[in-house]
Amino acid sequence: MTLNVGVIGAGMIGQAHIRRLAERVSGARVVAVADVDAERAKQAAQPVGARALASGEDVIADPGVDAVVVASWGPAHAQHVLGAIAAGKPVFCEKPLATTEEDCRQIVAAEVAAGRRLVQVGFMRRYDPGYRQMKAVLDSGDLGAPLLIHCVHRNPAAAESYHSEMATQDTAVHELDVVRWLLADEIVSAQVVTGRSTAHRSPHLIDPQVMLFETASGVRVDLEVFVNCQYGYDIQCELVAELGTIRLPDPAAVTVRHRARIATEVLQGWPERFAAAFDAEFAEWVAGATAGRLTGPSAWDGYAVAVASDATVRALHSGRIEQVHLSTRPAFYAR
Numbered sequence: 001m002t003l004n005v006g007v008i009g010a011g012m013i014g015q016a017h018i019r020r021l022a023e024r025v026s027g028a029r030v031v032a033v034a035d036v037d038a039e040r041a042k043q044a045a046q047p048v049g050a051r052a053l054a055s056g057e058d059v060i061a062d063p064g065v066d067a068v069v070v071a072s073w074g075p076a077h078a079q080h081v082l083g084a085i086a087a088g089k090p091v092f093c094e095k096p097l098a099t100t101e102e103d104c105r106q107i108v109a110a111e112v113a114a115g116r117r118l119v120q121v122g123f124m125r126r127y128d129p130g131y132r133q134m135k136a137v138l139d140s141g142d143l144g145a146p147l148l149i150h151c152v153h154r155n156p157a158a159a160e161s162y163h164s165e166m167a168t169q170d171t172a173v174h175e176l177d178v179v180r181w182l183l184a185d186e187i188v189s190a191q192v193v194t195g196r197s198t199a200h201r202s203p204h205l206i207d208p209q210v211m212l213f214e215t216a217s218g219v220r221v222d223l224e225v226f227v228n229c230q231y232g233y234d235i236q237c238e239l240v241a242e243l244g245t246i247r248l249p250d251p252a253a254v255t256v257r258h259r260a261r262i263a264t265e266v267l268q269g270w271p272e273r274f275a276a277a278f279d280a281e282f283a284e285w286v287a288g289a290t291a292g293r294l295t296g297p298s299a300w301d302g303y304a305v306a307v308a309s310d311a312t313v314r315a316l317h318s319g320r321i322e323q324v325h326l327s328t329r330p331a332f333y334a335r
């Protein structure tokens with residue numbers, strides 16, 4: 001059986017997901033695309049033989065669409081995720097699930113009321129082979145209990161429009177999710193420490209930022225977000241446990257010895273670094289949507305990350321440790 005997918009939002013990542021579904025993920029085809037820019041929707045739809053529709057609502061209502069991908073900008077996510085739930089159609093929503101805690105709460109409530117999982121959130125790091133190996137080692141129990149996690153998230157350069165809150169909302173959200181997933185634990189507090197900023201940034205941006213999180217079981221997490229590091233896209237993660245440590249491997253790359261130097265390439269962006277993760281994420285979503293059993297990051301994960309992200313932004317402004325207050329996790333989302 002082929003899953004007929006409708007895509008809402010045909011910008012950078014929407015187009016990448018359309019190509020992914022057409023070329024690299026089996027069991028699905030893109031049949032409809034909508035974007036606020038009708039011409040953009042047409043250009044994205046045409047190469048894969050899909051129809052360009054006028055709006056996200058049209059995509060959701062289309063009887064030929066079995067499942068929906070939401071890849072529009074964040075503030076538009078909630079309306080289409082809620083629309084897909086109301087239509088009983090599985091929906092893959094790029095992060096963030098929604099831009100307000102209240103919208104995330106509404107989505108969780110709507111899904112629980114629907115009685116089955118219909119939402120998967122685009123936290124693709126859970127599908128990265130390196131993070132998966134880290135989790136397998138931790139879950140084996142051989143290293144004892146986790147104590148600390150050290151994370152680094154560096155980008156070569158950020159656009160002028162990138163502001164200080166986005167270090168959390170756009171960037172650190174990936175660590176907030178992957179840390180919760182690695183530890184099967186929730187973040188309970190956040191703090192942001194800032195110091196000297198790089199000269200290679202826009203004047204309104206504090207860069208780098210050091211974020212400190214604590215989980216319910218007492219694990220301490222530190223995260224450096226540095227989005228104008230100049231040299232490349234560099235994701236690091238080291239977990240310290242009672243009996244040893246687990247380090248995220250760097251992407252496979254040859255080492256070149258040449259002219260008295262030893263060199264290894266540093267990737268320049270997330271599309272290359274997490275290409276395999278995006279493909280695996282969509283393969284699992286297509287299989288789950290087809291079988292009626294979604295297994296990837298849930299609406300609860302989207303909600304929990306949104307609440308932790310809000311606390312981190314508050315901490316940036318207050319300079320204090322801010323608490324993360326989650327509502328009770330519905331049994332529906334049992335781990």
Ligand code: NAP
Nearest residue numbers: 009010011012013014035036071072073074076094095096
């Ligand atoms: P983008 O290039 O700006 O694309 C978003 C597209 O959605 C634009 O064409 C936009 O049109 C359109 N749009 C906005 N509101 C819409 C609506 N109500 N209905 C239909 N289309 C609408 O942004 P992007 O970089 O692709 O990001 C899209 C989403 O993916 C964001 O939520 C972002 O956080 C997420 N993302 C995730 C990752 C990841 O690592 N998982 C990486 C990148 C992006 P206009 O431009 O005309 O408004």
